[in-house]
Amino acid sequence: MTSIARPPEVVAYAHAAQPAVAEPFAGSDVEWDAFVATAGDATFCHLAAWRSIMRDVFGHDSAYLAVRADDGALRGVLPLVEVRSRIFGSYLVSMPFLNDGGPLGDPPACQALLAAAGEEARRRRVDLLEIRTRHVIPSALSVSERKITSLLDLPPKPDDLWKRFPSKLRSQIRRPQKEGMVVRFGQGELGAFYDVFARKMRELGTPVLPRRFFAECARGLGAHIELAVVYWNDAPVAAGCGFLFNGEFEITWAGSPRQFNAQSPNMLLYWSLMEHMIGRGARVFNFGRCTPNGPTHRFKRQWNPVEITLPWLQRSPRGGVAAPPSPDRPVFRAATAAWRRLPLPVTNTLGPLIAGSLP
Numbered sequence: 001m002t003s004i005a006r007p008p009e010v011v012a013y014a015h016a017a018q019p020a021v022a023e024p025f026a027g028s029d030v031e032w033d034a035f036v037a038t039a040g041d042a043t044f045c046h047l048a049a050w051r052s053i054m055r056d057v058f059g060h061d062s063a064y065l066a067v068r069a070d071d072g073a074l075r076g077v078l079p080l081v082e083v084r085s086r087i088f089g090s091y092l093v094s095m096p097f098l099n100d101g102g103p104l105g106d107p108p109a110c111q112a113l114l115a116a117a118g119e120e121a122r123r124r125r126v127d128l129l130e131i132r133t134r135h136v137i138p139s140a141l142s143v144s145e146r147k148i149t150s151l152l153d154l155p156p157k158p159d160d161l162w163k164r165f166p167s168k169l170r171s172q173i174r175r176p177q178k179e180g181m182v183v184r185f186g187q188g189e190l191g192a193f194y195d196v197f198a199r200k201m202r203e204l205g206t207p208v209l210p211r212r213f214f215a216e217c218a219r220g221l222g223a224h225i226e227l228a229v230v231y232w233n234d235a236p237v238a239a240g241c242g243f244l245f246n247g248e249f250e251i252t253w254a255g256s257p258r259q260f261n262a263q264s265p266n267m268l269l270y271w272s273l274m275e276h277m278i279g280r281g282a283r284v285f286n287f288g289r290c291t292p293n294g295p296t297h298r299f300k301r302q303w304n305p306v307e308i309t310l311p312w313l314q315r316s317p318r319g320g321v322a323a324p325p326s327p328d329r330p331v332f333r334a335a336t337a338a339w340r341r342l343p344l345p346v347t348n349t350l351g352p353l354i355a356g357s358l359p
Contacts, residue, residue, distance in 0.1 A: 018069060020108040022116035025066040025077065032064070035074040037246075039104040041135050044245035045095045046079060046104060049220035054081045054096065057213045058356035063092070063120050067109040076105025078113040078131075082124055085357035088325045089127040092120060096359030097209065098252070099149060099289040099310070102133030114139050114313070121317050128321040130359075131313040141313040146323060148297070150287040150305035158275040169267075169302055176268040181232045183272040187218045189227040189239070196229065196239035200255030202347040205336030209253075210352035214241060228273050230256070230265040238265035240273060242288075249277040250286035270303070324359045 025032065029048035036046045054060040060081050067076035079101055084090040094117070095101030103113040114131065118141070121129035131141065134149065155161050162170065184192075194211045201208040218225055224245050230238035240254035251273060256266045274285050287305060290296040301307075316322070339347060 018075070018108070020067045020076065020106075020112035022065045022067050022076070022078070022109075022112040025064040027066070027074075031074065032066075032077060035077055036104065039077075041102075041133075042104055042246065043100040043134075043248070044221065044224050044243040044250070045098040045101040045132075046077070047221065047224070047245075050079065050081075050095060050098075053213070053216045053220055057210060057216055058083075060084075060096070060356070063117075065113050065116050065120075067105060067112050074105075076103060076109025076113055078103040078117060080117055080120060081359075082126065083324075083357060083359040084126075088357045089321065090124070091324050091359050092117070092124060092126045092129045093324070093359045094131050098132065099147075099250070100132055100134055102131045102135070102137060102313070107138075110137055111139070114141065118315055118317075121315060125318065127316060127318055128324065129313075129315045129317065130324065132310070133312060134308060134310060136311050137313065139313050141315050144312045144314050144323065145309045146291065147289045147310045147312070148292050148307050149289050149310055150300045150303075150307050152274075152285040152287070152303055152305040154274065154278050154283055154285055156278070158278050161274060161278070165303075172264050172267040172302075173271045175264045176230065176232075179232060179263050181230050181237070181263070181265055181268055183228055183230050183268060185226065185228050185276055187222065187225070187227060189229045190214060190218060192229040192231075192236040193227050193239040193241055196236045196257070197241075197253060197255060198348050198351070199257050199344065201351065202342070202344055203257055203340065204255075205339040207339070207351035207354040207358065208348065209355045212352075217241075226273070226276070228269060228276070230269050230272075232260070232263065232265065237263070238269045240269050242273070242286075244277065244280060244282055247282055248284040248286055249273070249280075249282045250288055252288050254288075266299070326358075 032048040036042045051062045063080040065078045069075045080092055080094050081096050082092050083096050103110040198208045224243045226242055228240045229236045237260045238256035240251050242251035287300045
């Protein structure tokens with residue numbers, strides 16, 4: 001069994017001795033992304049395009065914060081998005097629907113950004129501030145370790161990765177291939193991906209994100225996004241959507257309806273994405289977040305990745321809120337069970353209206 005590792009501490013930076021003051025970011029997306037491209041712990045979750053995606057698809061307000069050096073150059077950034085709902089409450093999150101997005105920059109800049117985030121949360125009177133990060137950041141904020149992620153190093157050649165897999169795993173990948181399943185990649189697969197994803201979310205009892213969300217991701221993050229769909233007799237039976245950034249690919253959304261479990265299309269999906277990403281120069285395959293010891297976690301363990309506890313930072317300015325709404329929480333289990341019984345056209349209509357409030 002793979003042990004759960006803790007992420008490394010943040011390293012020192014060149015501007016650490018300079019005073020740090022966080023202010024609203026007033027620059028361009030190009031300037032923001034130029035800084036993110038060179039920041040040590042940056043992920044695709046930090047890219048500027050998410051601000052317009054969150055605004056245009058869901059109407060969510062944002063507070064993008066920055067720290068500048070004496071010469072005006074950026075030395076730290078933190079994207080924040082407010083998710084507000086009369087039913088589920090209000091949250092200030094970096095980043096909603098994603099697994100990372102914490103402060104980037106030198107240690108004093110990160111501390112200034114976290115302090116500013118706390119002030120922003122109090123000013124907006126949200127129920128919870130949540131800073132999602134993979135890296136330990138010294139802070140007075142509480143740490144939530146309810147989620148983990150799993151990372152697999154990718155060798156330069158797919159054959160070298162294949163040889164690392166145990167025979168049982170290789171057999172599970174070959175099974176759908178023998179059934180005649182094939183995988184197709186690219187943004188042209190958006191419709192097929194969403195068809196599978198919506199069915200899987202209904203099956204899990206979870207409102208599905210709007211199709212427009214993924215279309216806007218493709219438009220704004222086209223150089224980074226990857227869609228993959230497994231077909232069986234020309235019908236989509238498994239699908240995934242993820243992002244490649246700085247040599248790491250994260251599969252952020254994926255699934256296959258239970259009716260195809262015996263044919264193992266998910267195994268072919270993940271292997272094909274690994275193979276495809278090696279061809280695109282990826283060095284790490286990120287399986288995305290999950291709840292420890294749940295079904296998704298058990299699926300990921302088959303690949304023998306390194307598991308990392310996600311040390312998300314939190315503060316509840318109004319007290320008593322430990323996490324955003326989630327189907328994992330007992331209070332939502334009845335609603336989850338009822339959602340599974342609704343017809344697919346109903347969940348596909350209502351789901352996108354609700355999902356934007358579930359960060």
